[in-house]
Amino acid sequence: MAGKRRQAGVTMHDVAAIAGVSIKTVSNVINGYPYIRPETKERVEAAIAQLGYRVNISARNLRQGRTGMIGLAVPELSLPYFAELADSVIRAAERHGVIVLIEQTNATRERELEVLTSQRRHLTDGLIFSPLALGTEDRDLFAVDYPMVLLGERIFGGPADHVTMSNVEAARAATRHLLETGRRRIALIGAHEGETVGSAALRQQGYEQALAEAGLPVDPALIGEAGLWHRATGAEAMDRMLDAGTPVDAVFGLNDALAIGALHALHARGIAVPDEVAVIGFDDIEDAAYASPPLSSVAPGREEIARIAVDLLLQRVAGTAPAEPVEVITDFALAVRESTVGAGALVRPAEGAVVA
Amino acid sequence: MAGKRRQAGVTMHDVAAIAGVSIKTVSNVINGYPYIRPETKERVEAAIAQLGYRVNISARNLRQGRTGMIGLAVPELSLPYFAELADSVIRAAERHGVIVLIEQTNATRERELEVLTSQRRHLTDGLIFSPLALGTEDRDLFAVDYPMVLLGERIFGGPADHVTMSNVEAARAATRHLLETGRRRIALIGAHEGETVGSAALRQQGYEQALAEAGLPVDPALIGEAGLWHRATGAEAMDRMLDAGTPVDAVFGLNDALAIGALHALHARGIAVPDEVAVIGFDDIEDAAYASPPLSSVAPGREEIARIAVDLLLQRVAGTAPAEPVEVITDFALAVRESTVGAGALVRPAEGAVVA
DNA sequence: TTGTATGCGTTATCAT
DNA sequence: ATGATAACGCATACAA
Numbered sequence: 098m099a100g101k102r103r104q105a106g107v108t109m110h111d112v113a114a115i116a117g118v119s120i121k122t123v124s125n126v127i128n129g130y131p132y133i134r135p136e137t138k139e140r141v142e143a144a145i146a147q148l149g150y151r152v153n154i155s156a157r158n159l160r161q162g163r164t165g166m167i168g169l170a171v172p173e174l175s176l177p178y179f180a181e182l183a184d185s186v187i188r189a190a191e192r193h194g195v196i197v198l199i200e201q202t203n204a205t206r207e208r209e210l211e212v213l214t215s216q217r218r219h220l221t222d223g224l225i226f227s228p229l230a231l232g233t234e235d236r237d238l239f240a241v242d243y244p245m246v247l248l249g250e251r252i253f254g255g256p257a258d259h260v261t262m263s264n265v266e267a268a269r270a271a272t273r274h275l276l277e278t279g280r281r282r283i284a285l286i287g288a289h290e291g292e293t294v295g296s297a298a299l300r301q302q303g304y305e306q307a308l309a310e311a312g313l314p315v316d317p318a319l320i321g322e323a324g325l326w327h328r329a330t331g332a333e334a335m336d337r338m339l340d341a342g343t344p345v346d347a348v349f350g351l352n353d354a355l356a357i358g359a360l361h362a363l364h365a366r367g368i369a370v371p372d373e374v375a376v377i378g379f380d381d382i383e384d385a386a387y388a389s390p391p392l393s394s395v396a397p398g399r400e401e402i403a404r405i406a407v408d409l410l411l412q413r414v415a416g417t418a419p420a421e422p423v424e425v426i427t428d429f430a431l432a433v434r435e436s437t438v439g440a441g442a443l444v445r446p447a448e449g450a451v452v453a
Numbered sequence: 454m455a456g457k458r459r460q461a462g463v464t465m466h467d468v469a470a471i472a473g474v475s476i477k478t479v480s481n482v483i484n485g486y487p488y489i490r491p492e493t494k495e496r497v498e499a500a501i502a503q504l505g506y507r508v509n510i511s512a513r514n515l516r517q518g519r520t521g522m523i524g525l526a527v528p529e530l531s532l533p534y535f536a537e538l539a540d541s542v543i544r545a546a547e548r549h550g551v552i553v554l555i556e557q558t559n560a561t562r563e564r565e566l567e568v569l570t571s572q573r574r575h576l577t578d579g580l581i582f583s584p585l586a587l588g589t590e591d592r593d594l595f596a597v598d599y600p601m602v603l604l605g606e607r608i609f610g611g612p613a614d615h616v617t618m619s620n621v622e623a624a625r626a627a628t629r630h631l632l633e634t635g636r637r638r639i640a641l642i643g644a645h646e647g648e649t650v651g652s653a654a655l656r657q658q659g660y661e662q663a664l665a666e667a668g669l670p671v672d673p674a675l676i677g678e679a680g681l682w683h684r685a686t687g688a689e690a691m692d693r694m695l696d697a698g699t700p701v702d703a704v705f706g707l708n709d710a711l712a713i714g715a716l717h718a719l720h721a722r723g724i725a726v727p728d729e730v731a732v733i734g735f736d737d738i739e740d741a742a743y744a745s746p747p748l749s750s751v752a753p754g755r756e757e758i759a760r761i762a763v764d765l766l767l768q769r770v771a772g773t774a775p776a777e778p779v780e781v782i783t784d785f786a787l788a789v790r791e792s793t794v795g796a797g798a799l800v801r802p803a804e805g806a807v808v809a
Numbered sequence: 810t811t812g813t814a815t816g817c818g819t820t821a822t823c824a825t
Numbered sequence: 826a827t828g829a830t831a832a833c834g835c836a837t838a839c840a841a
Contacts, residue, residue: 515819
């Protein structure tokens with residue numbers, strides 16, 4: 098038993114022999130070919146059950162040239178946003194009978210380059226790729242000979258299909274929400290200085306637009322750098338800003354992890370949220386609703402992004418997608434919770450008021 | 454281009470033709486066979502590069518009877534503990550050059566049964582399975598003809614390898630910690646009434662042991678049911694208990710999601726943590742350290758569990774594991790943070806004091 | 810050190 | 826409605 102031929106090693110031939118039919122007939126039964134005599138079908142099915150036969154997918158794949166799997170490349174599953182995205186993509190793919198193979202890039206340039214040319218690409222019919230390290234200058238690398246859908250804000254106008262949301266608009270809405278609740282010293286946590294592409298740049302742009310509309314200047318002291326968008330870096334950026342003595346009455350975390358890190362830092366100093374400082378995040382991960390206080394956030398419509406990406410990719414695989422790369426912009430919503438509007442809004446957070 | 458033969462369709466034969474060698478030599482080069490004349494190797498590599506050739510993994514799998522992939526079946530990636538576990542398993546597998554195929558069961562009996570016999574099993578060399586719905590009565594189903602490692606507390610003494618931690622011990626330690634800080638009315642959130650196997654039963658057992666050791670009775674009013682261990686159900690259970698007017702000075706959430714839900718419910722009522730009510734969780738997910746206040750928790754050694762499970766499974770695949778099923782019990786630690794000991798412990802949470 | 814030939818388990822193309 | 830047989834692309838036993 099140990100090792101070697103772990104599969105019972107049952108093949109179609111065995112089933113055919115027992116059922117007293119040819120291998121072709123077995124194949125027909127398995128693949129739902131309609132013109133089979135019911136009694137033949139029964140015999141075959143009985144033999145399958147008796148032997149515990151299962152199709153060898155490798156053989157089928159080899160024969161068909163397709164694998165029924167798609168790749169999903171994300172930075173890390175331990176980042177809640179990507180875990181939830183993976184969940185959504187798996188469910189969306191499932192509805193099409195397709196399996197998802199997840200790859201972690203750790204957001205390193207090296208691993209992201211590898212994803213594009215890995216041997217794994219041979220194992221999947223297509224790829225949904227959410228890069229974090231590669232950028233505009235690598236755009237040409239995305240002209241690959243397999244179906245690919247890009248997510249995120251690193252590559253625009255590239256040679257592959259792309260699903261994203263209006264980051265600028267969304268960030269502007271979040272900032273405006275803070276302004277509307279009377280905040281004037283709004284810190285931005287998660288900036289990437291010098292970058293002109295990517296979520297950080299776009300969201301900061303929306304932030305600056307909202308300030309400009311309100312006639313407020315951008316105070317560099319309120320711009321908190323954070324290369325990685327983790328809880329820890331959010332807490333550190335918040336700490337630095339507070340240590341510097343910068344007056345702050347609101348925080349816009351460029352994602353929820355950063356915002357939760359900021360909440361943590363504020364809590365540690367005994368600064369009341371939202372009474373002294375309001376906090377809003379971005380991504381609306383599940384954590385947000387259950388933070389203390391519940392965290393307001395921008396909801397990017399993760400389910401929708403996953404669904405569209407999978408549909409698009411499978412169309413590409415089937416050859417039914419448009420010749421030109423498709424660019425899809427999805428909707429967002431503002432999930433307003435206690436961290437920006439105070440205890441007046443003490444609702445069960447899952448239903449946090451959602452405003453378009 | 455569109456669809457059909459997306460692979461350039463380059464095979465070893467093409468490479469062999471261009472390089473002026475036989476297909477065997479190409480195969481040798483690709484598989485690192487040592488005895489090849491350097492110039493031959495160069496010619497082959499040049500041809501590979503020129504044609505952009507990549508091995509067809511389906512064909513290789515078919516030929517070798519192994520896939521280099523292992524399955525990981527978990528309830529949901531949107532539960533942080535399982536997302537983090539998946540992350541750890543992927544990294545552990547990577548060190549062995551093995552790919553992980555993740556499957557979600559949604560913790561339903563149907564899906565968990567399916568995992569055991571799915572066609573996907575043909576696509577993987579083995580399976581790491583963390584069931585939540587199947588239990589002792591299904592033990593025999595785990596006598597499968599492929600390598601499998603079980604995680605969790607649903608199946609003990611089954612026919613497959615098993616990696617778990619001492620749940621009873623750990624829960625006892627957590628409860629004792631609350632007792633040592635002077636708490637006497639300790640609520641348990643996440644109980645599964647009537648169950649005798651599974652994490653809920655074991656952890657409740659540890660809780661009751663600790664109470665008994667302290668000479669305290671088990672008050673049924675302090676036992677909060679929660680079938681699913683999500684944040685929402687934790688908040689609901691906490692709410693029910695408080696609505697009933699049950700006096701409480703501490704909460705033991707049977708996992709961190711429940712505990713975070715409880716924190717949320719307490720926060721909503723303006724009950725101070727830990728001044729009025731102390732809270733401890735279980736799993737030590739990343740969220741715990743960044744909750745407000747930072748959540749004390751039982752750290753089950755996720756990395757270690759993942760590493761051991763992968764190692765064990767790959768030994769099983771290679772046929773080098775012991776004949777008898779292996780049972781591994783891993784260590785745990787208590788991560789003590791502000792939610793149980795107050796603001797005196799205002800350390801950066803990532804380093805929350807860890808006590809064996 | 811390299812080449813030839815065979816088979817892995819399917820599906821698909823013909824026949825019948 | 827079913828059967829015989831040829832690929833699919835690779836790895837390997839065996840030969841040279």
